[in-house]
């Protein structure tokens with residue numbers, strides 16, 4: 001079989017390979033990877049043009065039209081049990097349940113040492129602050145915006161080294177009784193490195209929070225949100241409409257960190273999922 005690389009040996013061939021690959025590629029992300037913390041793509045048995053309404057865990061789910069067929073794009077929680085799960089498809093009369101399978105995945109465990117003990121065992125005042133901030137973060141990630149064409153093929157928001165992966169089980173300063181999941185992807189880069197929008201989106205919230213420091217929330221539409229944490233500088237304002245590549249701010253080390261990096265979160269149907277599924281690794 002001829003691959004795009006072998007095709008690319010001639011300029012004409014390369015163009016042919018691009019023409020051949022581009023339209024399919026644009027529709028392929030996020031990838032189907034039905035594991036805890038992953039994304040499931042489920043074909044919907046509907047033939048009409050009107051956008052179907054689909055729910056999972058009482059949350060509205062993103063749908064897209066591919067080759068004249070509707071698909072649901074479902075974010076799967078990290079704490080889900082592997083096995084069969086149900087989606088609800090709302091019909092004109094009543095509703096229909098659709099089953100999809102979630103596979104198992106073993107995530108690694110890592111020990112983290114944070115020199116600032118206050119960040120590991122926060123004071124009462126810090127906890128109070130965190131509980132004031134938490135509902136604001138939750139509300140932002142619950143945003144649903146009708147958006148027929150969601151740009152869900154992302155580019156990496158910063159040039160840097162991928163450090164802590166998504167889903168990692170973390171033990172801070174040897175507190176074995178409190179294993180916490182890492183619900184984002186860490187990209188390490190020097191303070192001041194530009195952080196850019198991975199795709200078209202709207203800035204819906206900017207805040208300075210105890211754990212995540214200076215944080216920007218982007219709304220991509222249909223329950224797809226992304227979060228940029230620990231920024232040293234924010235260069236957008238709430239309400240800004242961004243295109244892929246527009247600068248959001250700079251990498252920093254605000255909030256709970258042990259060095260400058262971007263903590264990048266992607267949320268789909270109010271569920272934090274593996275950001276790598278939205279990136280074309282090629």
Ligand SMILES: [Zn+2]
Nearest residue numbers: 184185186263
């Ligand atoms: Zn992180």
